[in-house]
Amino acid sequence: EGRFDGVxxxxxxxxxxVGPDGSYAGSIEMADSxxxxxxxxxxxxxxxxxxxxxxxxxxxxxxxxxxxxxxPGLNIFSGPVGVAVxxxxxxxxKAEGRLTTPVLTAEIKGRDLRVDRFSFPHxxxxxxxxxxxGNPRGHIEIAVDHGAHTLRGAGDFELKGSRVILADFxxxxxxxxxSGNPSFDVHAKTAEGALQGRFEDLSVxxxxxxxxxxxxxxxxxxxxxxxxxxxxxxxxxxxxxxxRYGNAGELELNANLSDVFNSPRGAGDITIKAFQKGDIRLxxxxxxxxxxxxxxxxxxxxxxxxxxxxxxxxxxxxxxxGKVQQLEISLLQGHYGEYDLALLQxxxxxxxxxxxxxKGAALEFGSGELKAEGDFLAKGINLKCxxxxxxxxxxxxxxxxxxxGRASGGFILSGKPDRPEGSARLSxxxxxxxxxxxxxxxxxxxxxEARVQEGRLRAALSLAGLSERPMEAEAQMPxxxxxxxxxxxxxxxxxxxxxxxATADLGQIPRFLLTEEQYLKGMAExxxxxxxxxxxxxxRGRFSLENGVYENIRSGTILKDIQFQMAARxxxxxxxxxxxxxxxxxxxxxxxxxxxxxxxxxxxxAEISFEKATIIRQDALTxxxxxxxxxxxxxxxxxxxxxxTIVPAExxxxxxxxx
Numbered sequence: 001e002g003r004f005d006g007v008x009x010x011x012x013x014x015x016x017x018v019g020p021d022g023s024y025a026g027s028i029e030m031a032d033s034x035x036x037x038x039x040x041x042x043x044x045x046x047x048x049x050x051x052x053x054x055x056x057x058x059x060x061x062x063x064x065x066x067x068x069x070x071x072p073g074l075n076i077f078s079g080p081v082g083v084a085v086x087x088x089x090x091x092x093x094k095a096e097g098r099l100t101t102p103v104l105t106a107e108i109k110g111r112d113l114r115v116d117r118f119s120f121p122h123x124x125x126x127x128x129x130x131x132x133x134g135n136p137r138g139h140i141e142i143a144v145d146h147g148a149h150t151l152r153g154a155g156d157f158e159l160k161g162s163r164v165i166l167a168d169f170x171x172x173x174x175x176x177x178x179s180g181n182p183s184f185d186v187h188a189k190t191a192e193g194a195l196q197g198r199f200e201d202l203s204v205x206x207x208x209x210x211x212x213x214x215x216x217x218x219x220x221x222x223x224x225x226x227x228x229x230x231x232x233x234x235x236x237x238x239x240x241x242x243x244r245y246g247n248a249g250e251l252e253l254n255a256n257l258s259d260v261f262n263s264p265r266g267a268g269d270i271t272i273k274a275f276q277k278g279d280i281r282l283x284x285x286x287x288x289x290x291x292x293x294x295x296x297x298x299x300x301x302x303x304x305x306x307x308x309x310x311x312x313x314x315x316x317x318x319x320x321x322g323k324v325q326q327l328e329i330s331l332l333q334g335h336y337g338e339y340d341l342a343l344l345q346x347x348x349x350x351x352x353x354x355x356x357x358x359k360g361a362a363l364e365f366g367s368g369e370l371k372a373e374g375d376f377l378a379k380g381i382n383l384k385c386x387x388x389x390x391x392x393x394x395x396x397x398x399x400x401x402x403x404x405g406r407a408s409g410g411f412i413l414s415g416k417p418d419r420p421e422g423s424a425r426l427s428x429x430x431x432x433x434x435x436x437x438x439x440x441x442x443x444x445x446x447x448x449e450a451r452v453q454e455g456r457l458r459a460a461l462s463l464a465g466l467s468e469r470p471m472e473a474e475a476q477m478p479x480x481x482x483x484x485x486x487x488x489x490x491x492x493x494x495x496x497x498x499x500x501x502a503t504a505d506l507g508q509i510p511r512f513l514l515t516e517e518q519y520l521k522g523m524a525e526x527x528x529x530x531x532x533x534x535x536x537x538x539x540r541g542r543f544s545l546e547n548g549v550y551e552n553i554r555s556g557t558i559l560k561d562i563q564f565q566m567a568a569r570x571x572x573x574x575x576x577x578x579x580x581x582x583x584x585x586x587x588x589x590x591x592x593x594x595x596x597x598x599x600x601x602x603x604x605x606a607e608i609s610f611e612k613a614t615i616i617r618q619d620a621l622t623x624x625x626x627x628x629x630x631x632x633x634x635x636x637x638x639x640x641x642x643x644x645t646i647v648p649a650e651x652x653x654x655x656x657x658x659x
Contacts, residue, residue, distance in 0.1 A: 001025035012080035017071070019045035034059040041067070047076045056099060063102050065095040074113070087113035087120075103130045108142075117210055120144050135160050146207040149174055162187040173208075175201035182223055189261045190225035202241070215241035217251075229259035234268075249274025265292030280306045294321045308337030325351045332363070339366035339394055354378050354484075366391040368406070374413075381420050381483065386410035392428065405431035405443070417484035423451040431465075442466060452481055463502075471502035477534060492535035500541075502526040506548065522548030528568055539568040539596065548580070556617025558583040571596045575606070586613035586624060592631070601634035612647065623649040 005021035022045035052067025110123035122145040129138035137158040155169030182193035197219035222233040238251035255268035267290035275282040282304035312334035319326040332343035344362040356376040368390035374383035392405040413422035444465040457479040464470035475498035528541035548562030565577040578590035592606025616623040627644035
């Protein structure tokens, strides 16, 4: 018995298993002058424990032994293998036969195994090996249980020098089988032989892969070795595939690779047909690549539809080795709906560690252009993007409201990634809602400008064209902005300053809302100032409507001589005046308030008075009411109370013709 520490092992896996230190113990006995017994063997380390016994007859050469290796935490192997490993395992080993021709067997049991993102609740296996003095040969079996399905693998093997030769090798699961007779050269790190795979129902593999998939697939792989190192010819065909990435009717992949384990190079192509992901439909995706780890060329083609038909073709090269990785796009052209798009010059994107550089990105889209260039470096940012006369109609292809017009603008960013500064400008001109119902409405122009400097945002917005004077808004507030790590927030305690002014012709509103049976008239004015803190803004200002008119043709409701005055004080909106006539002798008036306090769910209190107001005028019904209604409470718990008297109501009954 004794202890060990500081032992240097020839392989990192063995070092992880034994650990930096541990203890050992055992008993040695010589019986009958020739029988050597080693019993009560026990080796302990922080990560594993081995217990067993062995006996050898030095005269007859008979051998017998048994040992159990327990590994309660397989996470010790995560470092040496380079991926996350977890779970527990137990290996029971047995040796029998003669010293010159021993037979070794091992049974493996694993629980709650996880390798990277793949999990295996139960694993069992058995390995037997004989002819150790010549070319060792044996048999291996393995079974992995997951839910109601079991994946089984089995095959014979033989060791010839540095080569491992598999015979009658196969992996089976319900509806799936991989088979072949490959061989592996451990020293040369090459393989030879062929593998075939048939997966009639890929959903069976979902549990084993921790990924929900379905469909069918066939696989062929030809392995060979030569002057070019490891060579692989690969063919994969899939049908009716479904996964979280989308659904595909067909998939075909072909690849010819060489020197796979050293300096991989080769060529390949993949074609996907009838792809569907949400509202994106791709009739065809085709990608071809060729080259090596230093540089790889590619061509790509995609045809499909998302709100409108599109076709895009791209060509370029990628440099993946060295300190700087590059993506060069030499061709990008096609169309999206009725708009053509084309790359105006070669675009280059470079990546080095956490640094990125964009050069020469210029895209023509419809009647507009988009340009971008600059650096995103760990030590500083210098990015610039400009676009001119981009058609607004294209936004509807991405789910935005349908608008016509042109968009121009851009942005500049500079400074440290964790505290950048910059400016942005957006100009929307000739803005209109498409359709015959809106042709009489004049076009609008929206201009937005913003600047971030020393942690503070200054922004301004104007809307012109719909009234004599443009609507204008401006605001200043602190802004937490970082690109690395990404942060965009407003500090609640930050001070706020702003103002909104507008003069609007209410006659345009029904047209925007598509309410042809309603008529609204009058000039409204708004002048609001913002101050206080972001978490508790204070509002001061007014909203007024003079000589307004409202008419609902369907119900016959008419309100004339509308006078409305509302004031904003601190966080309360107060109705100072609200009065209108019903076009005759009746009237409607209101008073009340609303507090802009989210903590109290926006409490309010308002009273509406009706004085012989005729609110319904139809051929079959006329109704005049008097009384009061009170609205109170909050947005979460509103309450309505009051009393209304109908004085009078007239219902006209039409005679039905007799038959």
